[in-house]
Amino acid sequence: MTVSDERAGTARLHDDDENGAASEVASIVETAGKPSASVPEFDAEQERKSYRDMLLIRRFEEKAGQLYGMGFIGGFCHLYIGQEAVVTGMQMSIKKGDQVITTYRDHGHMLACGMDPKGVMAELTGRRGGYSKGKGGSMHMFSVEANFYGGHGIVGASAPLGTGLAFANKYRGNDNVSLTYFGDGSANQGQVYESFNMAKLWDLPVIYVIENNKYAMGTSIERASSTTDLSQRGESFDIPGEQVDGMDVRAVKAAGDKAVKWAREGNGPFILEMLTYRYRGHSMSDPAKYRTKEEVQKMRTESDPIEMIRVRMLDKGFAKEDELKEIDKEVRAIVNEAAEFAQNDPEPDTSELYTDILKKP
Numbered sequence: 001m002t003v004s005d006e007r008a009g010t011a012r013l014h015d016d017d018e019n020g021a022a023s024e025v026a027s028i029v030e031t032a033g034k035p036s037a038s039v040p041e042f043d044a045e046q047e048r049k050s051y052r053d054m055l056l057i058r059r060f061e062e063k064a065g066q067l068y069g070m071g072f073i074g075g076f077c078h079l080y081i082g083q084e085a086v087v088t089g090m091q092m093s094i095k096k097g098d099q100v101i102t103t104y105r106d107h108g109h110m111l112a113c114g115m116d117p118k119g120v121m122a123e124l125t126g127r128r129g130g131y132s133k134g135k136g137g138s139m140h141m142f143s144v145e146a147n148f149y150g151g152h153g154i155v156g157a158s159a160p161l162g163t164g165l166a167f168a169n170k171y172r173g174n175d176n177v178s179l180t181y182f183g184d185g186s187a188n189q190g191q192v193y194e195s196f197n198m199a200k201l202w203d204l205p206v207i208y209v210i211e212n213n214k215y216a217m218g219t220s221i222e223r224a225s226s227t228t229d230l231s232q233r234g235e236s237f238d239i240p241g242e243q244v245d246g247m248d249v250r251a252v253k254a255a256g257d258k259a260v261k262w263a264r265e266g267n268g269p270f271i272l273e274m275l276t277y278r279y280r281g282h283s284m285s286d287p288a289k290y291r292t293k294e295e296v297q298k299m300r301t302e303s304d305p306i307e308m309i310r311v312r313m314l315d316k317g318f319a320k321e322d323e324l325k326e327i328d329k330e331v332r333a334i335v336n337e338a339a340e341f342a343q344n345d346p347e348p349d350t351s352e353l354y355t356d357i358l359k360k361p
Contacts, residue, residue, distance in 0.1 A: 039250045044318040050092070050249045051309045052327050054084035057108040058306060059328075059335045060117055064107065064124055068284045072343055073124045076153070077138045080108035082279040085305035086211055087112040089252025090179055093260045097174070099147045101162040102181035104139040105211075105278075106151025109181065113146040117338035127345035133356070134348040156189030158182050159208065163195040166206035166269075177205040177263045185216025187230050193237075196269070200237045203268035207259045208234070210271065211246065213278045218290045231273035239269050246274030247303045277303070 042050065061079045068077045080087075083105075091100075091112045102109045110120050115131065123130025123141045131141035142150035149165060152158050162180025169176045186192060187210055199206050210230045214221055221228050231241035240262070244255040252274065259270040277299045281288040288296075313319040 085249040093256030121338040121342035156186040166204035199269040241271035246276030
C-alpha cells in the first residue's frame with residue numbers, strides 16, 4: 001500500500017462515517033477506560049515503574065509526531081498515543097526469553113521491550129544508527145537481543161509469524177511464550193483464523209493480544225465487524241478469550257498474568273482483547289475526521305492511562321507532585337537526546353542497499 005492509496009482509502013472511509021457512523025461509536029467509547037470488576041492494586045514500585053514506562057512511550061511518540069511534521073521522518077508513521085497501558089502491562093507479565101511481535105503501530109512495543117530510544121528514533125529518520133540501519137523505517141525494525149521480532153506493515157501478518165515463534169518454542173521444548181499483537185482491523189483477516197486453528201491444533205504457547213482501539217483505519221468496529229466481542233473470535237477453535245480494560249495497566253497485567261500462565265503450562269493459545277483508544281489518527285496522513293473532538297477529549301479526560309496512575313500515586317502517597325515532575329523531566333531528556341541523535345546521525349551508505357538482502361546468486 002502506498003501513502004496515496006492510504007489517503008484515498010481514508011478519504012472514502014471519512015465519507016462513509018460522515019453519513020451516519022458517528023452516532024454508533026458512542027457506546028463503544030464507553031467500554032474502554034471503565035474500572036474493571038476486580039483489579040489488583042499495584043504497590044508503589046509497580047505504579048512508579050509503569051508510570052515512567054508509559055510516559056516514555058507518550059513523550060517519544062509526541063516527539064516523533066513533531067519530527068514527522070518537520071520532515072525528518074518520511075513514509076508511514078503510526079503513533080501509539082493513548083494505548084500505552086496495553087504493552088506496558090503485558091511486559092510486566094512476561095519473563096526474559098518470551099517473544100514480542102506486533103503490527104505497524106510498534107514504537108511503544110519497542111520501548112517497552114527495552115530497545116534504545118536513540119536506535120528507534122534513528123530508524124524513524126532513516127539513519128545508519130537505527131535498528132534496521134536506516135532501511136526499515138517506522139514499521140520495520142526488530143531486535144533479537146530484546147526478543148522483539150518486528151513491527152510488520154502487512155495487516156494481520158504478525159498473527160502467523162507470532163504463531164510460528166510459538167511453534168519454535170514448543171519444538172525446542174522451552175517454556176517461552178509468544179505475545180502476538182494485532183488490531184481490531186486485523187482481526188478480520190483470514191490468516192488470523194488459519195493461525196488460530198494451527199495454534200490450538202498443536203497447543204502452541206501464543207497469546208494473541210488484540211488492541212481494539214475502535215477504528216480500523218477510519219471505520220468504527222461496529223461497521224466493520226459482524227461480532228464486536230473480539231475476545232470470542234477463537235471460540236470455534238476452542239481458544240479461551242477475555243475482554244480487558246486496556247486503559248488500566250493494572251487490569252492489563254492481571255489478564256496478562258492469567259494468559260501467560262495458561263500458555264506456559266502447556267494449555268495452548270489465549271486471546272486477550274484490549275479495549276483501548278488512540279488519540280491521534282490512524283497514521284500521520286489521517287486527520288481523523290470520522291470522529292468528534294468531543295469523543296477524543298472524553299477519553300483523554302476520563303480514561304487516560306497515564307493520568308490515572310498519576311492520580312493514584314498522589315492519592316496513595318506513593319509520590320509527590322515534584323517527584324512526578326522530575327520523572328517527566330528525566331523522560332523528556334531521554335527523548336530529546338534520541339531526537340538529537342536521530343537528526344545528526346549519518347544516513348546509510350549506498351552500499352547498504354545490497355546488505356542483509358536475500359537475492360539469487
